[in-house]
Amino acid sequence: MASAPELASAKVTRSTRSLEEAPWVHVTPSGTSFGGETPGGGVRGPLQSLIVALQTTYKVRSTLWILVLKEFKSRYRAQALGLFWSLAHPLVMMATVSFAFVYVLRIDIPNFPIFYLIGAIFWHWFSNALMAATSIFNENGALVKRTTFPRYLLPVSRVLASFLSFLTEWVLVVGFYFVFPDAFAFTYRVIAIPFLFLITFVTLTGASLILSVLDVRYRDVYYMVTSVLTVAFWFSPVLYPVDKAPEQFRWILYLNPMTGIMEGARAVLMRGHWPSAMDVGPATAMALLVFAIGCLVFRRYNLTLADHL
């Protein structure tokens, strides 16, 4: 290999910035690694990889924030009424479903509209985030191929953007507290609610890491996700409480990660109880498991992602 001509070295006189402080970036068969003049070699343990990923995420947080804002804004782009729709939709559904269940089917659930609303906004976040995150790489192939930020930011940004929509829907919950105060039991125990958000977020992040990369390889994944979500909706307590389900079938409900979350949120907001162990236990275990699998699957498929787009 011919060495660099003198011409080049003569021009290395950049005053504005020196590379001395910039870390080495190594693109290797097992992924991207940082630091040292030569690739670190060997595969890092999962824990260390996770720590590095979290540190990296913190470093590029402004990029993540911009992606989230872009997703959030583009959802309401080209709509005259924008955010109004995200509030109108649950309201209309709440009225319609309440009509069908309370007046037609005469179901015996106290404060059914509020009961439904709390479950529905969680489910809305869950299903929206999963569908949006699943298709993100296929929708943004060009972006993936030419930018250098960590790719997992893309599915995570869609989970976070849906989270922002979800947060705005809480305006309804708080609003209805003033309309039907009897339906609620607001106590200091609402501090458990952010914890329920966190479990949902971890589950969604893990699931979106898996589904987004698999969808690049097999486009069927998106259709599978929509079908499974439809089924999972009926195996979740959006429309009925878990204890109305026959005891021998309840375990099926708890296979749905949102079951415990919704039940827990209702316990806190409508009865003023802590979420039960049955609410948070399986949900937390599932969240951690899905997240761990998500990281592993993503790490593996990320290596050939751009080749398949």
Added chain:
Amino acid sequence: MLLRDMAAMVSGQKRRVDDFWALRHVDFEIEQGEMVGIVGRNGSGKSTLLTLVCGTSFPDEGSVSTRGRLSVLLALGAGFNHDMTGEENIIVNAGLLGLSIPEARAKMREIVEFAELEDVIDTKIRFYSSGMVARLGFAIAISVSPDILLVDEILAVGDLGFQEKCYNEIKRMQAEGTTVLFVSHGMFTVQELCARAIWLKDGMVERAGPAEEVVSAYETDTLGHEDASRAERED
């Protein structure tokens, strides 16, 4: 697109090491502030090489080590959201290159001026011409003052005046210490801009060294005579 992708598609499976090597035994170093041209026929591995440097694809063996902020001039404007205005797209795309929102705002004027889009920057990208989109893409990509700039055959876009401006800007950045990796089929351009060139043939380095020599060797091999670059100049 890339031969490697085609190979993977045809065999219907993940690319295997013994199927097809898009690049093999490619080994070189580039000093800070160098501008290196990469030449070769279609499918010789030029773009694959850039995706490896960029970190969007990963090698099956070996590694690519870089240092400093990287920016890619490739499919300019491909990441734009067409329902957002030019200004919003600047914030987003500069953000993807690592600038925070305030940093991007600070660069806004510079970017808009370079792209010559002062009058339409509040208009949705949807209504831009393809040349305008490319200009904006170029202006954003260079606005982050990258330490390494990867250029993949993009300067065919935009009118002559803007092409000239882009070349001058790339030269200016290189003079200030930016390292440039330049993939092009314009042999005259490679000779003019780059001191050094690498000729890829079937995924291997066929020849590397001073740009003049490499380009003429490549032209001799491809066209069978040495007047190619002169013919191109006369076009």
